[in-house]
Amino acid sequence: LAPWAGGAPRLVAARGGERVGAAGVDEWLYADLEFPGGVTGTANCHMAYDTWQMSCRVVGTRGEATAVNFVQPHLDDRVVVRTAAGERTEELGRRSSYTFQLEAFAAHLRHGAPLALDAEDALTTMRLIDECYQAAGFPARPRTVLPATG
Numbered sequence: 084l085a086p087w088a089g090g091a092p093r094l095v096a097a098r099g100g101e102r103v104g105a106a107g108v109d110e111w112l113y114a115d116l117e118f119p120g121g122v123t124g125t126a127n128c129h130m131a132y133d134t135w136q137m138s139c140r141v142v143g144t145r146g147e148a149t150a151v152n153f154v155q156p157h158l159d160d161r162v163v164v165r166t167a168a169g170e171r172t173e174e175l176g177r178r179s180s181y182t183f184q185l186e187a188f189a190a191h192l193r194h195g196a197p198l199a200l201d202a203e204d205a206l207t208t209m210r211l212i213d214e215c216y217q218a219a220g221f222p223a224r225p226r227t228v229l230p231a232t233g
Contacts, residue, residue: 084118084122084124084141085118085204085207088118088119088120088122088124089118089119089120089121089122090118090119090120091118091119091207091211092116092117092118092124092211093116093117093118093119094114094115094116094211094214094215094218095114095115095116095117095123096114096115096218097112097113097114097115097214097215097216097218097219098112098113098218098219099111099112099113099215099216099219099220099221100112101221102130102131107222109130109216109219109221110129110130110131111128111129111130111131112126112127112128112215112216112219113125113126113127113128114126114215114218126215135152135154135155136152137152137153137154137155138150138151138152138153139153145166145167146164146165146166146167147164147165148162148163148164148165149162149163149165150162151163153180154180155179155180156175156176156177156178156179156180157177157178157179157180158177160174160175160176160177161173161174161175162174162175187199
């Protein structure tokens with residue numbers, strides 16, 4: 084959401100818990116975020132459910148949109164849009180998110196098309212995850228140093 088919210092979010096607070104009987108294994112984490120443009124957000128992750136529910140809900144001044152399963156659109160591609168005028172459901176196509184990623188990468192290699200996300204975005208995301216873990220009281224995760232290539 085950073086491109087539409089003024090930049091990468093800042094962590095406001097996080098809380099989390101470990102899996103019972105499995106020290107060091109994070110089971111759930113809730114994070115409160117704030118974007119540079121003043122928009123706020125929450126991320127709620129829980130890994131102990133029988134089913135996967137990976138939705139994304141965006142609420143604005145004129146309504147809201149929910150991507151029912153943004154991680155696995157090949158299983159459920161619905162986006163539900165709610166406004167004062169009512170509710171509508173859009174289906175975006177049941178292709179795997181990996182297909183979209185592969186097509187974007189191929190277009191980048193073949194035609195120089197820009198990538199939606201780059202290495203800096205990945206680093207920014209990992210820094211935010213590290214900040215969430217620390218704020219939730221989890222120990223620092225081990226670091227791996229890759230050997231230099233020559």
